Every structure is written in C-alpha cells, then in structure tokens.
C-alpha cells in the first residue's frame with residue numbers, strides 16, 4: 001500500500017498532508033504553496049485549469065470558472081460548459097486529482113489511498129458526494145472524517161493532557177463547532193453543531209454589496225450586472241477583508257472596473273474595520289446558537305471547557321475572535337495553524353488506517369470516536385419525522401425496526417429516510433426513498449420485515465432488510481436524485497482521466513497577460529498623478545508606450561495565448577515600467 005494522504009478539501013483552499021516518521025507534514029504543491037485554491041476553470045480550448053492557475057485567470061474568464069463548489073456538494077447543482085454538464089462531484093474530483101498528483105510527485109510514488117475531511121455538519125448526501133468525488137479522482141477513500149475532529153486529532157497530539165475542548169471552525173463556506181474530550185489516548189467527540197452555509201465567502205459578499213451600492217450612488221452604474229467586474233470585486237473584497245484582520249482601514253482600488261458608452265470608470269474606495277464589522281455583525285452572531293447547542297448537547301457549560309481552539313481561515317477576523325472570547329469567557333487558543341491542522345489530523349488518521357505509524361508512537365495509540373451530526377428518521381403518517389438515530393450518537397451505530405404491511409396482500413412497502421432535527425419531514429433533508437418488495441402475500445400486519453439503518457464510520461447511512469418470516473435478506477438501495485450511481489461515477493472517472501490538463505507553459509502566458517495588464521493600469525495612474533510634474537517629452541514617451549501596450553492587450557485572445565504573444569507583452573510591459 002502506498003502512503004495514505006490526508007486531504008482537507010476546503011471551500012476556498014485545500015491542503016494535503018502525509019505522515020513522515022511519526023509526525024504529519026503538509027505537502028507543498030507544484031507551485032510551491034502549502035495550500036491550493038479550490039478553484040477549477042475551463043479555458044476556451046476546453047482545457048482544465050486547477051488551483052492557482054484557475055484562480056489567476058478568473059477575472060478574465062468568470063463564466064467558466066468554478067469557485068466554492070463545496071457549497072453545492074450533495075445538491076442537484078450542475079453547470080454546462082461546452083456541451084458538458086458538470087456536477088459538484090466532478091469539479092471537486094479535479095481539485096482532488098491535483099492534490100493527489102502533487103502528493104505523488106512529493107512522495108515519488110503513485111498515491112492511491114486517502115482520508116478526506118468534511119464539515120462535521122455535512123449530511124449524508126454531502127458526505128456521499130465527497131466520497132464519490134474521491135472515486136472519480138481515482139482515490140480509494142479509506143475514511144471521511146469531520147474537520148473539527150481532524151483538527152482536534154492534530155491538536156491532541158501536541159497537547160495530550162486530559163481536557164475538554166471546543167473547536168470553533170469557520171472556513172470559507174461552512175461553520176462547525178464541536179465539543180471534544182481528549183483523554184490519555186482517546187479523542188471523543190461529545191457533540192457537534194454548525195451551519196453548512198456560513199463562511200468567509202459571506203463576509204466577502206457583504207463588502208462586494210457595499211462597493212456595488214457605493215458605485216451605484218456615485219456613478220449610477222450597477223456593477224452587479226457585469227460578471228467580469230463582479231469577479232474582480234470579489235477578489236478585491238477578500239483582500240480587503242484580510243487586510244482588515246490586521247489594519248483598521250483597507251483601500252480598494254480597481255482601475256478600469258467597467259466601460260459604459262465609451263467611458264472608462266475606476267473604482268476607488270476604502271473601508272474601515274468598524275464599517276466591515278457593522279456589515280457583518282449578523283454573520284458573526286449566527287455562530288452563537290450552534291456553540292450553545294453543541295455545549296447543551298454535550299451536557300456541559302462554557303466553564304467546563306479547558307480550551308477553545310480556532311480553526312479555519314475566517315477565525316482570523318478580529319470580530320469573530322472577540323465574539324468567541326465573549327461567549328466562551330476565555331481567550332481562544334492560537335497555538336495551532338488554522339489552515340493546516342485539518343489536513344494534518346487527516347494524515348494521522350490515514351497513517352493509522354494504513355498501519356503506517358511508528359508502532360508505540362503517540363499518534364498510533366490515539367483512538368478517535370466521532371458522532372453523527374444529524375438525527376436519522378423515517379416518515380410516518382401525517383408527514384412526521386420518526387427518529388431512529390438521535391444526533392450526536394457515537395458512530396458507527398445501528399438501529400433496527402420492524403415494518404409490516406397496512407393492507408391485505410400488500411407485497412411492497414415504500415419508506416422515506418430523512419436527516420435533520422425538525423418535527424415534520426418537509427423541513428428535513430430527504431436522503432432517499434427505498435421500496436421493500438417481494439413481501440409474501442399475507443393479511444395486513446402479518447409480514448415482519450426488519451430494516452436496519454446503520455451509520456458507518458464515515459457518517460454515511462446504509463440500509464439493509466430481512467424478512468423475518470422467511471429469513472430472506474432484502475437488497476435495498478436508497479435512491480436520491482442528488483447522488484450519483486456507480487455507472488455515473490465510473491463515466492465521470494473516465495472523463496476526468498482523458499480530459500487533458502493545460503500544459504505548464506500556459507501558466508506563464510497567463511502571468512504575462514496579467515503582468516502586462518497591471519503595468520498598463522499602473523502607468524495610467526502614474527501618468528494622471530504626475531501630469532503636472534513630468535516634462536512633455538516624458539509624457540509623450542509614456543503615452544506612446546501605453547498605446548502600444550493597449551493595442552497589444554486588445555488584440556490578445558486569452559484562449560489563444562502562445563509564447564510569441566506572451567513575450568511581446570512582456571517586452572512592452574518592461575518598456576512601459578522602465579519609463580514610468
């Protein structure tokens with residue numbers, strides 16, 4: 001067995017780690033970074049770009065770029081590009097394929113096995129979709145584990161004394177909170193809660209909305225209608241948000257944001273931390289109820305918690321830290337890298353499942369006990385959710401129930417399975433339907449069919465049934481529109497493999513294009529700022545050089561970039577830079 005890798009498949013960024021000796025280490029990607037943007041794009045030649053390369057070209061190719069695909073996992077979302085319909089599983093698979101390739105290069109051997117993390121609050125459909133993405137990427141997914149649990153595993157290795165911790169995990173698209181007990185060699189999740197649709201993306205969105213509103217007031221133009229402008233706004237909003245984590249004001253400067261009736265418009269603004277906090281106050285407050293629920297379900301109060309561990313990039317936002325400090329009444333721990341600890345924990349679990357840990361090492365002895373985040377129920381008369389397995393039950397777990405017929409000589413029964421905490425099934429997530437068929441003809445209430453629901457160590461639901469009258473096993477498949485069939489997975493895997501990936505040279509061409517655009521914008525700004533200072537001759541030379549570059553950029557088709565065009569852009573940009 002090759003080495004098992006641990007993958008944190010994040011909304012915004014992903015990270016991969018592996019065990020070396022008896023410690024997990026993060027694997028640096030081909031581009032030299034420790035995390036990889038979870039971005040996938042298709043250029044006009046239908047070639048696939050993943051990671052930094054996809055992110056860098058997003059502003060000029062917004063309709064063919066996928067961001068935050070994790071938000072759609074387990075849903076029926078699809079998007080058609082060049083006659084091909086892409087599912088979230090396939091897009092996630094392309095990210096996983098890149099991580100797998102980077103890990104294989106790093107280890108010098110083909111990687112085949114992985115542990116992948118998901119938000120603790122992911123439901124069955126989202127977990128199954130993640131596992132299917134792994135299969136499409138050609139990975140043998142040994143286990144799906146929860147992100148906060150994974151972080152606790154990494155944390156527990158370094159801070160092993162017995163304690164109860166609360167992991168507060170606010171990433172790019174999801175929020176999770178888990179209450180975890182670390183004992184000598186056991187990491188036991190006591191309760192978990194969260195919000196699958198809350199994360200850093202929402203904070204970016206608030207800044208974007210603010211800028212769009214401001215621009216509308218100043219210029220009467222609605223940037224929301226301009227896809228390319230919006231992509232640039234999102235990028236800049238995320239940067240401003242990060243700046244505001246350490247400074248009190250962030251400047252936002254987007255030259256040439258749009259063109260209307262031949263006139264070019266620039267966006268210049270600044271946003272203070274106080275304004276940002278005002279715009280996002282409700283988002284921060286939305287994390288309070290899950291914290292309270294998790295504590296209550298664990299039967300603990302905030303005073304029982306020894307450490308509060310912050311995970312996920314969005315916990316760098318000062319307003320988030322302040323809120324955590326306030327509700328927990330203690331200073332959160334910062335001695336763990338919020339971007340890497342999830343992948344590190346997954347690598348430990350991978351090493352354990354693959355028997356690749358040093359025998360007797362601390363990591364090899366840690367036992368992990370996780371819980372299911374949501375109750376499992378079936379629909380009974382009146383659309384009521386009848387609970388079979390309560391949330392926060394330790395997994396794996398199983399529950400059996402006897403079903404019978406309601407009518408005479410009925411030979412089949414339909415059963416609907418739901419996940420969620422609400423009383424009525426209409427408010428919960430339908431995992432799927434299944435039909436018990438082949439029941440022996442008999443009077444109503446006579447047949448006895450024992451149906452067993454089990455939630456495996458991945459948090460995924462499996463159903464089996466037995467006719468107690470005949471002892472026959474019934475085969476059952478839960479069918480849900482949002483899940484892929486084995487045939488669909490096999491086809492997607494084949495397509496993922498045959499689709500060529502962009503050669504590396506293209507990355508350089510995109511860089512040249514971006515650098516030239518930057519040089520152009522910079523020179524326009526400098527020319528304007530120095531119009532009273534520079535002499536006539538200098539202004540003339542800059543204008544000529546600007547025009548040359550402007551013409552070259554206008555002629556450039558992003559999908560037709562080649563080495564000649566790129567080096568021409570490089571030369572023109574260098575000349576312009578040397579003049580200003």
Ligand code: AMP
Pocket residue numbers: 010011012013014170171172173199200201238241242243245311312313314315316317338339
């Ligand atoms: P994760 O899913 O854990 O990789 O978190 C990614 C999210 O963290 C994205 O929304 C990032 O914009 C956000 N993030 C990363 N660094 C910072 C920072 N310094 N301040 C605020 N948010 C950040």
